[in-house]
Amino acid sequence: MTVAHGTRTAVGNLVAAELTAAAGARLGWPATTSYVELCSPLFADVVATTAGPTVVVPLLLSTGYHLRTDLPAAVAAAAEPDLVQLGGSLGPDxxxxxxxxxxxxxxxxxxxxxxxxxxxxxxxxxxxxxxxxxxxxxxxxxxxxxxxxxxxxxxxxxxxxxxxxxxxxxxxxxxxxxxxxxxxxxxxxxxxxxADVIGPHPRVVDLVCERARSMQVAERASA
Incomplete structure (x- = not known):
């Protein structure tokens, strides 16, 4: 699963969806896009009903309130919080x-x-x-x-x-x-x-896949 900030600009929200779909296809994993706010589905709603082990890759470029407060709170309220692994910010990288x-x-x-x-x-x-x-x-x-x-x-x-x-x-x-x-x-x-925004660049897809794989390895190691 990924979680992006979300924007009222509809085309902006497509970037997260494109990145998630591309990473999921490359990894061969089911992949879901979610957002902190301003766009559905909201992360809090998705994670609340997520079943089974799940890695969450934030599409957020730096540490901040959402990563330190909002997202951990949503994970804590999930049906199976121990099975949800929340990653850190995507950047710097x-x-x-x-x-x-x-x-x-x-x-x-x-x-x-x-x-x-x-x-x-x-x-x-x-x-x-x-x-x-x-x-x-x-x-x-x-x-x-x-x-x-x-x-x-x-x-x-x-x-x-x-x-x-x-x-x-x-x-x-x-x-x-x-x-x-x-x-x-x-x-x-x-x-x-x-320059344009970073967008769904292939290197960003590489990074999302890299983070997801490393989180899965860490999850298995701690099991």
């Missing part, structure tokens, strides 16, 4: 950075161009640490400096970070409110290139 590099290239960013990673943001300091690590991974993969901006919570806003001529990489899986906000703020600040 080199596979996400590789997908971001592809999106930058597709958008027309040039080698060596300075990049700003723009994330949704969080008030959780652990999320800030994750985002810092994601920026470092992207800098390594891109081969040029990467600065960090956030749209909410802790951190500097894009208008204070983005400089004329920068390329911007939205650290977002799917389009929605934050994607539109990131693009508007980046262009207003003078960015010359704004």
């Amino acid at each position: 080199p596979l996400l950075a590789a997908a971001q590099v592809d999106r930058l290239r597709e958008a027309g960013a040039t080698p060596g161009q300075p990049v700003v990673l723009v994330a949704a943001g969080s008030s959780d300091p652990l999320a800030t640490a994750d985002l810092d690590a994601a920026a470092h991974l992207l800098a390594h993969a891109w081969g040029a400096p990467v600065r960090l901006a956030t749209l909410s919570g802790l951190g500097a806003r894009p208008e204070h970070v983005v400089r004329a001529g920068d390329a911007v990489s939205p650290y977002l899986l799917a389009t929605g409110h934050f994607h539109r906000k990131a693009r508007h703020a980046a262009l207003a600040a003078g960015a010359s290139v704004v």
Whole structure:
């Protein structure tokens, strides 16, 4: 099972469904997509009726309130909580950075161009640490400096970070409110290139499969 945040933008919710279907097909496992909020089926409803051993891969890019509070509470309320294994955030990870590099290239960013990673943001300091690590991974993969901006919570806003001529990489899986906000703020600040969201990139499918397999192995080891 996967759990994404959810958005009021319908096409944005399709990203989670595509990633889940692709990972399930590759693994040969039954796969269900769920959402924290704003889209059905809600994770709390799905996990409440889940029977048998289940691994849950969050499609969330950094630690935050949902991973630390909402999702564990939903698992605790499940019919068989001991059989539900909840994973950590999807990022930071080199596979996400590789997908971001592809999106930058597709958008027309040039080698060596300075990049700003723009994330949704969080008030959780652990999320800030994750985002810092994601920026470092992207800098390594891109081969040029990467600065960090956030749209909410802790951190500097894009208008204070983005400089004329920068390329911007939205650290977002799917389009929605934050994607539109990131693009508007980046262009207003003078960015010359704004990449697309990470989306259902093959490297993200690789990552979801990798996490699911590792969780299954850990579950068997502890049985």
